[in-house]
Amino acid sequence: MRELVLNLHGLGVPHSSVDPEEKQYWWNVASVARLLDQMLDRPLNADPKISITFDDGNASDALLALPELAKRKMIASFFVCAGRIGKRHYLDKAMIKDLLDAGMSIGSHGMDHRDWRSLDSRNLDVEIGIARRKLEDVTQRPVTTVSIPFGSYDRRVLSHVKQEPWECIYTSDRGLARFGSKIKPRETLSMDMQDRDVLLWLAMPPVVSVRIRRALSGLYKRFR
Numbered sequence: 001m002r003e004l005v006l007n008l009h010g011l012g013v014p015h016s017s018v019d020p021e022e023k024q025y026w027w028n029v030a031s032v033a034r035l036l037d038q039m040l041d042r043p044l045n046a047d048p049k050i051s052i053t054f055d056d057g058n059a060s061d062a063l064l065a066l067p068e069l070a071k072r073k074m075i076a077s078f079f080v081c082a083g084r085i086g087k088r089h090y091l092d093k094a095m096i097k098d099l100l101d102a103g104m105s106i107g108s109h110g111m112d113h114r115d116w117r118s119l120d121s122r123n124l125d126v127e128i129g130i131a132r133r134k135l136e137d138v139t140q141r142p143v144t145t146v147s148i149p150f151g152s153y154d155r156r157v158l159s160h161v162k163q164e165p166w167e168c169i170y171t172s173d174r175g176l177a178r179f180g181s182k183i184k185p186r187e188t189l190s191m192d193m194q195d196r197d198v199l200l201w202l203a204m205p206p207v208v209s210v211r212i213r214r215a216l217s218g219l220y221k222r223f224r
Contacts, residue, residue, distance in 0.1 A: 001047055001048065001049055001179040002047055002048035002049070002176045002177065002178065002179065003048055003049045003050070003051060003176065003177045003178070003179045003184065004048045004049070004050045004051075004176055004177075004187065004199075004202055005050075005051050005052075005053060005170065005177055005184055005185070005186040005187065006035075006050065006051070006052045006053065006186065006187055006189055006198075006202075007052075007053045007054070007055060007147075007170075007172065007186040007187065007188045007189065008025070008027055008032070008052065008053070008054050008055075008065075008189055009022060009025040009026055009054065009055050009056050009058065009188075010025075010026045010027075010056065010058040010060045010061075011026065011027055011028070011029055011032055011058075011060040011061075011064040011065055012026070012028065012029060012060050012064055013026075014026045015058070015059075015089040016089070017087075017088070017089050017090075018058075022056075023191075024190050024191050024192070025188060025189070025190055025191065026191060027189065027191065027194055028194065029064050029068065031194035031195070032064075032065065032068060033068050035198060035199070036052075036068055036069065036072055036074060037072070038197075038198075038199050039052070039074070039199065040072055040074070042199070048176050049179055050199065051076075051077070052074075052076045052077075053076060053077045053078070053079060053107075053147065053170065053186060054076060054077070054078045054079065055079045055109055055147055055149075056079070056080075056081060056084075056090075056109060056113065057078065057079070057080035057081050057084050057085070057090050057091045057109065058089065058090060058091070059089055059090055059091055059092075059095065061078050061091060061095070061099065062091060062095035062096075062098050062099055063095075066098060066099060066102060066104070069102070069104070070102050075103050075104055075105070076104055076105075077104070077105045077106075077107055077145060078091075078099055078104055078105070078106055078107070079106075079107045079108065079109035079145070079146070079147040079170070080096065080106055080107070080108065080109055080135060081109045081110055081111060081112060081113045081131075081149075082108065082110070082111050082130075082131040082132075082134040082135050082138075083111040083112040083113075083131070083134075084112070084113070085134075085138060093138055096138055096139060100139060100141070105145065106135065106139050106143060107143060107144075107145035107146055107147060107170075108128075108131050108132050108135055108143055108145070108146045108147075109146070109147050109149060110127040110128070110131050110146075110148075110149050111126050111127045111130065111131040111134070112127070113149050114127060114149065115149065115150055115152045116128075116148060116149065116152060116153060116157045116160075117152045117153065117154055117156075117157055121160070124157070124160045125160070128146070128160055128161055128163075128164055129163070129164055132146070132164055142165075144165065144166060144167040144168070145166060145167060145168045145169075145170065146161065146164070146166050146168075146169055146170065147169075147170040147171075147172075147186075148161070148169070148170070148171055148172070150172070151171050151172025151173060151188075153171065166182075167182070168181075168182060168183075168184060169182060169183045169184070170183075170184050170185075170186055171183065171184070171185050171186065172185075172186055172188050173185035173186070174186075174187055174188075175187075187202050
């Protein structure tokens, strides 16, 4: 089975710590509620399977996204920057516990939201290994998934990532994933997609040229 992994960032009004280029990835609550309802309306065995993730560890994950998910008995994966925990506008330990108690999963988004391709080996260890262990101290359970900040990776970064016991590594490459794959692309939802029938549009098979271009882009990143 194929899987369409949707990726959101913050909900509501972007806070003052959000970089200008990242504000375009924030959605309003009404649009997310409509998206979740559309997901629920799909047949249980529909192909592709659709899942939802949240990056960056914004406080809106717990304050705005969690109530909408819990209301519908849905689950999502939240990728948290370990170095942001407890800082203003971001998840604190109590919020992370609320997410876990509601059945959500917590994964790593690194330590301080840096571009991993720009880092040396020592700083990569901080972002990948030390961040994972810090998250495990907070969650008191294994952290087995990771999403790569900015979708920025290459062969060297993947080599470092694979040194940790991840069950799944999420990128920001577009397209459908194979269900059960270790490395999964995601479709990041931008603000201007809120009023579109996102599921219908994204679940449609892309034309051959687009599939080839995406496949080649992913291969290039893995081997450059």
